[in-house]
Amino acid sequence: MLHLPPLKPMEHPLPLVPALSRRRALALMAASLALGGAGCSRAPRERIYPWVRMPEAQAAGVPLHYASAFVRDGHALGVLVATEDGRPVKIEGNPEHPSSLGATDVFAQASVLQLWDPDRSQAVLQRLAPRAPLAVAGWDAFEAAWRTEAARLRARGGAGLRILTGPVSSPTLRAQLAQCLQQFPGARWHQHLPLADAATQAGGLAAFGREVQPVHHFDQARCVVAFAADPFAQGPGAVRCAMDWSAQRERAQLIAVEASPGLFGARADRRIALAPAAIDVLVARVAAAVERGAVAPDAEAFERALVQSLLAAGPQALALAGDGLGARSHALVHAINERLGAIGRTIAFIPPLATSAEAGTLAELVDAMRAGAVDTLWIFDANPVYDAAAELRVREALDRVAFTVHAGLYADETAQACGWHLPLAHGYEQWSDALAHEGSVTLVQPAIAPLYAGRSAHELMALLAGDAEREGHAILQRSWRARRGADFDALWPASLQRGLVPDTAARPLALRTPGIAALLAQPGAAAAPPLVALFAPDPSVHDGRFANNGWLQELPRPFTKHTWDNALLLGPETARGLALRTGDLVRASVGPHSVEAPVWVLAQHAEGMATLPLGYGRSAAGRVGNAIGFDAYALKPAGTAIAPLALQALGRRHDFAVTQHTMDAHGRELARTLPPGGRIDEPRQASLYAPPPAGNGPAWAMTIDLDACIGCNACTVACQAENNIPVVGREEVARGRAMHWIRVDRYETREVPGSLFQPVPCMHCEQAPCELVCPVGATMHDSEGLNVQVYNRCIGTRFCSNNCPYKVRRFNFLQYSDAITESLKGQRNPNVTVRQRGVMEKCSYCIQRIARARQHAQVAGTPPADGDVVTACQAACPTRAIVFGDLHAPGSAVAASRASPRHYALLGELNTRPRTTYLARVRREDAT
Secondary structure, X not given: OOOOOOOOOOOOOOOOOOXXXXXXXXXXXXXXXXXXXXXXXXXXXXXXXXOOOOHHHHOOOOOEEEEEEEEEOOEEEEXXXXXXXXXEEEEXXXXXXXXXXXXXXXXXXXXXXXXXXXXXXXXXXXXXXXXXXXXXXOHHHHHHHHHHHHHHHHHOOOOOEEEEEOOOOOHHHHHHHHHXXXXXXXXXXXXXOOOOOHHHHHHHHHHHOOOOEEEEXXXXXXXXXXXXXXXXXXXXXXXXXXXXXXXXXXXXXXXXXXXXXXXXXXXXXXXXXXXXXXXXXXXXXXXXXXXXXXXXXXXXXXXXXXXXXXXXXXXXXXXXXXXXXXXXXXXXXXXXHHHHOOEOOOEEEEXXXXXXXXXXXXXXXXXXXXXXXXXXXXXXXXXXXXXXXXXXXHHHHHOOOOEEEEEEXXXXXXXXXXXXXXXXXXXXXXXXEEEXXXXXXXXXXXXXXXXXXXXXXXXXXXXXXXXXXXXXXXXXXXXXXXXXXXXXXXXXXXXXXXXXXXXXXXXXXXXXXXXXXXXXXXXXOOOOOOOXXXXXXXXXOEOOOOOOOHHHXXXXXXXXXXXXXXXXXXXXXXXXXXXXXXXEEEEEEEOOEEEEXXXXXXXXXXXXXXXXXXXXXXXXXXXXXXXXXXXXXXXXXOOOOEEEOEEEEEEEEOOOEEOOOOOOOOOOOOOOEEOOOOOOOOOOOOOOOOOOOOOOOOOEEEEEEOOOOOOXXXXXXXXXXXXXXXXXOHHHHHOOOOOOOOEEEEEOOOOOOOOEEEEEOOOOEOOOHHHHHOOOOOEEEOOOOOEEEOHHHOOOOOHHHHHOOOOOOEEOOOOOOOOOOHHHHOOOOOOOOOOOOOOEEOOOOOHHHHHHHHHHHHHHOOOOOOOOOOOHHHHHOOOOOEEEEEOOOOOOHHHHHHOOOOEEOXXXXXXXXXXXXXXXXXXXXXXX
C-alpha cells in the first residue's frame, strides 16, 4: 500500500490552543503512545496457545509466536505468526508442519500485510435498490432480514437455496455444510475453482476411475520429469517439494518440458520449451518408450536422454503433468509412474482434499439461476463475477436471484453484484481448521481479534443453518470433541501449540491404471491451432486475490523482472513472425472476447503460443489493485487452461516498470557455474588498506548457494516484512528507485538450460567502498564486521551508493513509508526504525535479530550457539540456500560453507572482501 489517504478524516491529536501547558502536553503524549502501541489491536477473547518451543519469548521486546496456518486454495501451510504487543507483524514457517517444515512462500509472507489492509471490508453492506450502490447497514439488520428469509426457506424445505464456496478442506466447515443441507433438504452446495483444469480431473478418472490428488515425495526421487508442470511454484505442496529436492539435490536430476518458464524449469538440468500440443505428443512417445523399455529409434537427443533417465531411475523416478495438457496425457503420466514402480515411493494418491464430488459446479449454478430455480444464494469467499469464464455471464445470472449474500475479505466485484455483503474475518483473526497437502489436520487459531468486526465462515455457516452456537471457538471445539471424545482435553492445547493434529495424514489409495497400451489406444487431443493461449496464475497476485497487496505488486516477476503489471508472453520466433517486440500493445482475442495487452518477448518461452497471466484488470480490488494490467479472465474458457488465440498489433507502446533490464552478464562471472567436482580457486589479493581488526566477538557472514536457489522471491518479501521496507509504486520503480534490500537477479548462460538466479543483499564488505566516501560517518563498520547504517547521521549525499559496486544501497527519494494510514502502522516491526525521506538504507543482516540472540544469551548465561541467529531471508527460503552465522564459531555452518570448492566472492577482483559470498551452481556436462 502506497501513499494511501486515511479512511476517515482524523482530527489533529493535539489541538493547537495557546494555553497548552507542559503538563497537559506530556499527558497527551503519554496517552498517544499507549494508544499507538495497543489501540489498533486486541487479543482474542478465547485462550490462544503460543508455540511450544519458545523459552526466550518471556522477555520483553521479543515476539511471541503462535502456530496457525496460511490457507490458500483450501490447503493449509503451517506458519508461526509473530506478534509484538498483540500485533501480528511477521510470518515464519512452522518447522513441525509437513507442508512447510519451517519455510514459506511469497504469498504466506505477504499475508500479514493483507491482514492490516485498510481496504478490507469493514462493515455489513446492503443494496437498497436494484443496481444501486451498496450502503452501510449492520449485523443486526442483516440477521433480521435473514431470519425472515430462513423462515420462508424452511417452509419450502430449502428449495431455492444454493451455497457457493471456493475449495474447502476444513473438516469442521465440511461438517457444517452437511448439517446445513440436512436443515434445508432442497438446498445444494456448489464449488468454484477459477484455476481448475478439467483435463487434470479427467486424466485421473481415465487412469484410476476416480478423482485423485497426488502427493509428491521429492526426497525419494533420483529423476523428476515435469511435463508442463511447475512443482516448485504451483500446488499445495510446492514449498515441501522444493525443500525435499534441495536436501538431496546432488543425486537428483531434474528434466523440464514446459511451455512457459517456471521455477522448476529454471533449475532443471535439462530443459526444452514446447507448446502444449507438442508436449502431448512427447508424453505419448515417452509413455510408449517406457512401456517397451527402450528409446524409439527416431527419438531426438532430448527425448532419448529423458527416457533413458526415467528407465535408469525406475522406482525412484517421478513424472508430473501440468495444466494445458490433454486428459490422455495426464492419464499417461500416471501410467508411466505405475510402470516404473514409482507409485508408493516417489508419488502417492489420496482423495481430493479441498474439492467434493457432492458439490455442483459453477456452471450448474448459473444454469439454475437463469432457469429461476434459485431464490437465495450465499457466496463464501469466492469472486465469480471477476474470475469465472466470461461465457457464463455470472453478473447477469445474479440479477435473477432475489436474495444474494456475499461474504469476503473485500467488497469485490461479486460483492458489488449482490444484495448483501458481509465482512469475513482474516485467517489470522479466526478459529478454524484445514488440511495440509498430504491430509494432516492443521488447527487455525487467531493471533488477534477481528480488526473490522468480521466473522469467520464457521460463524456465518452457523447463522445460515440456524445453529444456536455462533462462536467460532466453540464451534471448532464442539467439532473436535465429537471426533476425539475423551482424548480432546489433551489433544486441544497440544495441537494448538504444535500447529497440527498428529497422525492425521490421509492414507494413500491402492489404485491401478489400465496400462500404457490401453491409454495410448484412446484418442489424443485434436490438432492445435496456429496460436494458442495458455492461462496461468500470476507469480505475484496468483488468481487475483492478492491484487491489493503492495508487497506482491512490487515484487519483480521471476523471469521478466517487471512489476505492477501483467504481460502477454511470447517466444522470440512467434513475436518475430507477428512483427512484435516487448512493449507493443496488441488486441488479444479468444472467440468473441478481446482485451488489450502489452507484449513481453521471453527467450525461454515456447513458440506457437502465448502465456496470459491471470489476476489483473480488477475493478473492485482496493486502491492499490484497481485498474492495473489486463483481465485475462475475460478470454479464458470455462474449465480449461488453453484456447485458440488471435493477436492484432495496435501500433501503440506500453512502458513496464522493470528492476533488471538485461539478463546478460556481459562476460563477467557474476553467477558462476561449475561442472560436478569442479573447484574455484581465487587467489587472495593484496591490499593497500590495513586488515580489519580481528576482535574477540562474532564475525557475522552469509553464504548463498546458487545451486539451491530457485528464484522464488520468498527472501525478498520476508526481508520487506521484517525490516519495514516501504512500497514505492510503479512510477518510482520505473525510475530505478525500488527499495528492496535483497534483489534476486536472473541471468541466462549457454551452460545452463534454464536460468541462473542470484540473490544480492548488502555484501558487508570488510573493505567497504561506501565507508570511504561518507562525509558524516553514517556508514561504518562495527566490532562484529557488520557494515552498519546510522540513519540519524545520514544527510543524503548518496556518495555511498555511487561508490557501491554491487548497487545494494537504497535511498528514500520521497516519503515512501505511509505515515497516515493507521492500520498499516500495526504491521510494522517495532524493533526496526521506520525510515523517512532523505535516508540511505540497505540490508543490515537483520541486526535486530542478532541483538535479540545476544540478549537471550546474556540472560541464559551461555554463548550464542550456531543457528541461534536466523535472518528473515534465511528463515523463509524453502530450499535453505542461505546460510548465516559466525565465522569465528567452531564448526559453524557458514564457516563450513566457505570451505566448499564452489565458494567465491561476487566481483572478488575488486578486493572488497565481502562477508556475503556465494557457492557456484553445479551444471551437468550433458545438459541440452
